Amino acid sequence: MAHEHKLSIFRGAVTFKNNVQKIWGVLIFLSLITAVEVALGITKPEFLVKTPLLGMRLLNWIFIGLTLVKAYYIAWDFMHLRDEKTGLRRSVVWTAVFLIAYLTTLLLIEGNYVYETYANGFIKWNF
Amino acid sequence: METAVANHQPAKVWGGGNEPLNASYGKMMMWFFILSDALTFSAFLVSYGFSRFKFIEIWPIADQVFTHVPFFHGNYPMYYVAFMTFILIMSSVTMVLAVDAGHHLRKSKVALYMLLTIVGGAIFVGSQAWEWATFIKGEYGAVETKGGRILQFVDAETGHQIALHDFVTAAETDRTQHLNKNGVWFVDEDALPSYTVADVQAGLAAHENVLVRTETINEAGAKTILDRNASIEALAGGLHVVEGANLIRNEYGHRLFADFFFFITGFHGFHVFSGVVINVIIFFNVLLGTYEKRKHYEMVEKVGLYWHFVDLVWVFVFTFFYLV
Numbered sequence: 001m002a003h004e005h006k007l008s009i010f011r012g013a014v015t016f017k018n019n020v021q022k023i024w025g026v027l028i029f030l031s032l033i034t035a036v037e038v039a040l041g042i043t044k045p046e047f048l049v050k051t052p053l054l055g056m057r058l059l060n061w062i063f064i065g066l067t068l069v070k071a072y073y074i075a076w077d078f079m080h081l082r083d084e085k086t087g088l089r090r091s092v093v094w095t096a097v098f099l100i101a102y103l104t105t106l107l108l109i110e111g112n113y114v115y116e117t118y119a120n121g122f123i124k125w126n127f
Numbered sequence: 128m129e130t131a132v133a134n135h136q137p138a139k140v141w142g143g144g145n146e147p148l149n150a151s152y153g154k155m156m157m158w159f160f161i162l163s164d165a166l167t168f169s170a171f172l173v174s175y176g177f178s179r180f181k182f183i184e185i186w187p188i189a190d191q192v193f194t195h196v197p198f199f200h201g202n203y204p205m206y207y208v209a210f211m212t213f214i215l216i217m218s219s220v221t222m223v224l225a226v227d228a229g230h231h232l233r234k235s236k237v238a239l240y241m242l243l244t245i246v247g248g249a250i251f252v253g254s255q256a257w258e259w260a261t262f263i264k265g266e267y268g269a270v271e272t273k274g275g276r277i278l279q280f281v282d283a284e285t286g287h288q289i290a291l292h293d294f295v296t297a298a299e300t301d302r303t304q305h306l307n308k309n310g311v312w313f314v315d316e317d318a319l320p321s322y323t324v325a326d327v328q329a330g331l332a333a334h335e336n337v338l339v340r341t342e343t344i345n346e347a348g349a350k351t352i353l354d355r356n357a358s359i360e361a362l363a364g365g366l367h368v369v370e371g372a373n374l375i376r377n378e379y380g381h382r383l384f385a386d387f388f389f390f391i392t393g394f395h396g397f398h399v400f401s402g403v404v405i406n407v408i409i410f411f412n413v414l415l416g417t418y419e420k421r422k423h424y425e426m427v428e429k430v431g432l433y434w435h436f437v438d439l440v441w442v443f444v445f446t447f448f449y450l451v
Contacts, residue, residue: 023227024220027217027220030216031213034209034216037445037450038205041190041449042205049348064446064451067442067446071439071442074442075435075439077223078220078223079431079432079436079439084149085147085149092161092162095162096162096165096166096169100173103170104173107174108176108180111179111181112180112183114180114181115180115183115184118181119184
């Protein structure tokens with residue numbers, strides 16, 4: 001079993017002395033992101049809500065971005081993907097990323113289409 | 128060690144026992160499972176997204192629904208779910224620490240961290256049970272119209288939602304719940320709501336300060352509040368008094384909202400529960416010295432992978448169900 005850990009995060013900007021320190025460092029980072037998410041979720045800054053981007057509010061894109069950052073650090077440091085062989089890491093990550101992105105794109109386009117059909121068609125929903 | 132030797136001798140490549148990805152069979156299979164489970168969860172979340180895009184104008188706003196914190200009264204959106212997220216990330220941390228202690232073959236440390244992980248998981252499952260109970264019980268009550276739309280009630284001055292019992296008085300009625308022991312055909316009905324639609328209509332007519340809030344989201348991103356006359360007119364089409372939530376209708380808004388809440392958080396909660404059970408088994412194995420005899424704690428690493436995966440899924444559920 002391999003015992004070596006890669007101890008640098010943020011593309012080498014921060015290097016920890018040992019694995020335990022790295023774990024606590026990642027915890028602090030993840031907690032910070034969660035705190036930012038909750039703060040944004042409660043205050044809902046007006047300019048972020050009012051700015052649309054690619055069919056969604058800018059605020060929602062920020063939430064999704066922060067979630068992906070959190071997911072990255074959970075997978076890379078808690079699930080030790082950083083220490084696995086490149087082949088294993090890629091076959092896990094890219095399979096999931098490709099299939100989920102594909103499914104999401106298709107179903108959200110379809111959902112939007114159904115919405116427009118209801119909105120512009122001759123269907124009455126409240127009678 | 129045999130595998131390491133095999134890797135250096137190409138002649139034995141066909142004999143099996145190679146580990147080109149440097150991961151044992153058990154760990155590979157855990158990754159297979161995690162990947163397929165991730166696709167199941169993404170199917171759940173994407174179908175939630177589909178339904179939400181389909182009913183984008185009338186979908187409930189999550190921070191008007193999840194506003195409760197145990198032992199505190201009042202309106203605290205998001206805090207409790209954030210606390211649950213933190214608990215789960217924290218138990219993930221103790222799990223990594225257990226794996227790390229396992230690499231150094233420190234039995235008592237592994238046991239301690241496993242125990243802390245189990246406690247964290249139990250707190251999370253308990254919190255989720257409480258969330259469910261609060262969600263099912265409901266707080267305000269609403270009326271469903273013939274078209275399946277939910278009408279809620281707000282105070283005209285503050286704009287805050289008010290509960291049915293704040294302005295409705297139940298009229299005397301002989302109607303009792305029909306139980307299957309009373310009928311010939313052994314059919315029964317659900318528990319009767321505290322009020323009839325006629326009671327609510329009378330209550331609305333008698334209280335000038337009560338207005339109806341519809342499901343429709345306006346340009347400002349808030350639910351539309353009708354004026355007095357429109358309120359009375361809208362309520363005239365009421366068909367059911369809805370208190371709390373079940374799989375058929377709920378007081379928070381569109382029916383699918385509660386369905387997805389139950390299925391997504393329920394499926395995730397079931398994962399956490401089974402994770403806790405597996406952690407308990409491994410915890411006892413650690414205490415019994417099973418892995419001490421094997422000279423490696425890879426089993427802890429494997430359940431650790433599962434446990435982190437459950438945490439990872441919650442991060443996404445938190446975003447897509449509560450934040451976005």
